[in-house]
Amino acid sequence: MQSSGKLYQWIINIIMLVFTFFCVMPFWLLFSASLTDDMELVRSGYAFFPDKISFSAYGYLWNSSSEILRAYSITVFTTVIGTALGLTLTAMVAYPLSRLEMPFRNTLAFYVFFTMLFNGGLVPSYLLYTNYFDLKNTILALIIPGLLMNGFFIILMRTFFASSIPTAIIESAYIDGAKEWKIFYRIVLPLSTPVLATVGLFYTILFWNDWFNGLIYITDSQYYSLQNLLNRILLDVQFLQSSTQAGSRSAEIAANIPLASMRMAMAAIGVIPLLIAYPFFQKYFVKGLTIGAVKG
Numbered sequence: 001m002q003s004s005g006k007l008y009q010w011i012i013n014i015i016m017l018v019f020t021f022f023c024v025m026p027f028w029l030l031f032s033a034s035l036t037d038d039m040e041l042v043r044s045g046y047a048f049f050p051d052k053i054s055f056s057a058y059g060y061l062w063n064s065s066s067e068i069l070r071a072y073s074i075t076v077f078t079t080v081i082g083t084a085l086g087l088t089l090t091a092m093v094a095y096p097l098s099r100l101e102m103p104f105r106n107t108l109a110f111y112v113f114f115t116m117l118f119n120g121g122l123v124p125s126y127l128l129y130t131n132y133f134d135l136k137n138t139i140l141a142l143i144i145p146g147l148l149m150n151g152f153f154i155i156l157m158r159t160f161f162a163s164s165i166p167t168a169i170i171e172s173a174y175i176d177g178a179k180e181w182k183i184f185y186r187i188v189l190p191l192s193t194p195v196l197a198t199v200g201l202f203y204t205i206l207f208w209n210d211w212f213n214g215l216i217y218i219t220d221s222q223y224y225s226l227q228n229l230l231n232r233i234l235l236d237v238q239f240l241q242s243s244t245q246a247g248s249r250s251a252e253i254a255a256n257i258p259l260a261s262m263r264m265a266m267a268a269i270g271v272i273p274l275l276i277a278y279p280f281f282q283k284y285f286v287k288g289l290t291i292g293a294v295k296g
Contacts, residue, residue, distance in 0.1 A: 030271070032050055034264035035057075070224075083203040083207060091189065126217075141217035145213050146213065208270075
């Protein structure tokens with residue numbers, strides 16, 4: 001019996017190692033391609049171990065290091081502030097919806113669910129944020145449009161509050177004289193660390209990878225986020241290579257730009273902070289997805 005248990009554990013470990021290997025492979029290929037000579041990449045394609053290593057892609061990006069550092073700071077700022085605000089607003093909407101005694105609870109929940117199916121469209125959103133809120137070419141244009149844009153987060157957090165926060169604790173707090181705000185901040189939120197970390201990770205990824213808001217609302221280069229700046233650099237290089245005349249000095253410069261490997265280097269620069277941050281959220285992320293699945 002004990003030997004069969006060890007065999008089963010070995011099988012599970014091997015399966016998880018294989019699964020981990022396939023998860024790591026795309027990132028390894030990404031970093032390998034970013035360090036591959038551009039001509040070798042075009043001629044031989046992508047490889048896990050490059051035949052000719054070159055740092056030309058990172059060298060080209062280093063020439064724009066000041067702009068990249070500024071874009072990094074803007075992206076970090078918008079990600080931190082946007083995640084904090086989005087998490088706060090999501091929790092403040094989800095908690096009342098989880099209380100059965102709340103008036104018009106089902107109606108408000110329907111409005112939240114409705115936003116998951118339909119939206120007003122790009123033109124009304126653009127007119128609202130530019131003409132009425134005057135957010136164009138401001139940091140807020142990278143934060144405000146992303147707040148509460150996903151009703152799934154509210155539904156997820158509401159379900160957690162309703163299924164995992166014991167009603168007896170809330171009732172005992174009422175008996176002790178606690179008000180709604182005190183119950184929410186002193187009891188509900190401390191007990192909701194797993195779902196807060198899970199939704200916070202989702203918000204972090206959304207704000208970090210967001211480029212659409214910058215594309216629509218930002219035209220001033222000093223407010224470019226990292227994703228928008230890297231996209232603009234790539235578009236400029238592609239335009240330079242396609243518009244220069246053969247034999248000109250500009251054509252020679254454009255031909256020496258490592259476009260293929262530079263795409264991979266840009267992706268590597270953008271994904272490294274998320275790879276560093278994810279392990280700190282992992283245990284809460286797993287617990288937030290599984291808690292409440294089994295009831296005793």
